[in-house]
Amino acid sequence: MFFTMGPANKDHHPALRCAVGVFVPLITLVLLQRLDLAIFASFGAFAGIYGRNEPHGRRLVLQLRAGTLMLAVILLAALTAHAGALPAFTPAGRIWLQVAATTLVAGACSLIVSLWRLRPAGSLFHIFAFAAIASVPHQPPLWQGMLVAVLTVAFSLLVGMSSRVVPGQRRPWNWSAPVRLTGPERRAAWQEAVGYLVAAGLAGILATVIGQRLGIGHNYWAMVAAVVPLVGHTTRHRISRGLQRILGTALGLALLAAILLLQPEPWLTVLVIAACQFGAEMFIARQYLVAQLFVTPLALVSTLLVAPVPAGVLLRDRLFETVIGAVVGVAVVLAPALWRQWKTGR
16 A cells, blocks of 8 residues: 555546646746745645546536635635734744644634535645745735635636537536535544644644744644545555655655755746646545655745745755654544553453
8 A cells, every 4th residue: 555556547637737727827926026926826726636537517616615715715824924913923922823723724624625525635735725824924915815816716717627628528517416414424524623623733733842942943834744644544544644745755855855956947946836736636646655756846846936945944844844743643543543442451
């Protein structure tokens, strides 16, 4: 399971759509010299990740829901950033505000994603989007950021429908009503939301406390990594995802270091982001470790567009926070089984 490769399922189709969905908005911002808005475009483009192999009608519904939820997360993140900039918050208080708010987003979005039957499951993207935007120190005007996000979501929806121009790809529109969750599924959704809340919260607290002592930042990367092991049908699969996250991140950082040595111009950086987005979508459903080779530089290069930091610091923080988060996530996965075993043995 750790190194096996799943079968292909026309993965190049959604991969190309996702790559185009992020490339066009970002290259437009490069031409407009408004890279301060790039983070809003990057996360708005996440709407295109959903409904990857669904018929057009169903895909449109899922992407519309996913885009609406992402826009709400982006708006809350920007408002949190503006609130944290108020004189009432010290720098430390601002960090803890972001941890608390991101934790709530982790649980709430996990529940909504389950209730709406969105795939990919979980709230990993929402945690990443919220925390990344909320941690940007110098926010652009709110209306500009939201305008870029809305336009990017709309563009992603258009790209999602683009294959209908090919006669062989056209199918009758299917507007079937969504299937409601059964009682057991609803209970599982609530339990999963609690798991996301606990994993993200513990990882955020631990990463913040340790990071402040060691001078390591980007605590939200630990929160993102902590929820990775929560996706899976078996405990073994979930633990494997946690280990794959660590190893894949380490390999991805080596690729990122090579990219940073080239010191790419902004337009070339956008090409790298699009290429990494394509690679991530090609393998994310087939081999999580391989996908991390592309996810890691994708996430960090996108961060560098908005908030440049020394390369060494970036690489160190990513690896450190990923290890903390993955360990916490695996612990949360194992905790229920260990608790039941302890009660049975007592």
